[in-house]
Amino acid sequence: MDVSSPILQLAKTSVCTYGETYSLAAVKEGDVHCPFCHHEDSRVIDSRTADDGASIRRRRECPSCGRRFTTLETTMLLIKKRSGATEPFRRSKVIAGLAKATQGRPVSEDQLALMAQGVEETLRASGKAIINSEEVGKAILEPLKELDEVAYLRFASVYSEFNSLEDFEDAIASLKNHSHS
Known part of the structure; x- marks a missing residue:
């Protein structure tokens, strides 16, 4: 996996590849911390369905350091x-x-x-x-x-x-x- 593009796995809670965990409520409010500078916010710049509609890939950008990262959000059925x-x-x-x-x-x-x-x-x-x-x-x-x-x-x-x-x-x-x- 590309280190500049970590993927966050989200289920009942979301788990960052760097060990950070986010609740779904935090993700919905946009409070996904940047895995690079740990800024408390990120901006969604692109969203697409993935895994036959079972998840959503979001491309995010940190307003503080400007780096981009990807989240993969899935709900546990x-x-x-x-x-x-x-x-x-x-x-x-x-x-x-x-x-x-x-x-x-x-x-x-x-x-x-x-x-x-x-x-x-x-x-x-x-x-x-x-x-x-x-x-x-x-x-x-x-x-x-x-x-x-x-x-x-x-x-x-x-x-x-x-x-x-x-x-x-x-x-x-x-x-x-x-x-x-």
Whole structure:
């Protein structure tokens, strides 16, 4: 990494490559200290999305020494499980669940990766920091229905905890209504 362009990693708190830590509130107010002269302010001169929309790269300039540096700001998306426990969102976990549902189906790994990316983008677009696991399942079901109906039924049977043949019949009827509309 270029020493003249340190990257600050921001999650729940932001951590400077030089060991400084900033709260998200401080970052929002522009109180990111210059890693070179430690001036208490910086000016954003450019912002761009990065990592498929999961983070924002900001080019900053110190008004005191004039040097520029880059911050990478990411929000930690947390999933609240049915048990009440929370864990960080992991796209790989979505892909693994989709892989099980699509096993033996004509669905490529690229399609799964794109779908998982879409699910993450949908969840981030909600603007919430903590998402219920049920919302994750719903965000998976809709695009999966479009991708492969058999995989949709497999995933829905686990996600919705199907307990009877009637549950499957209801889901199949819903699919038939969806495909006719």
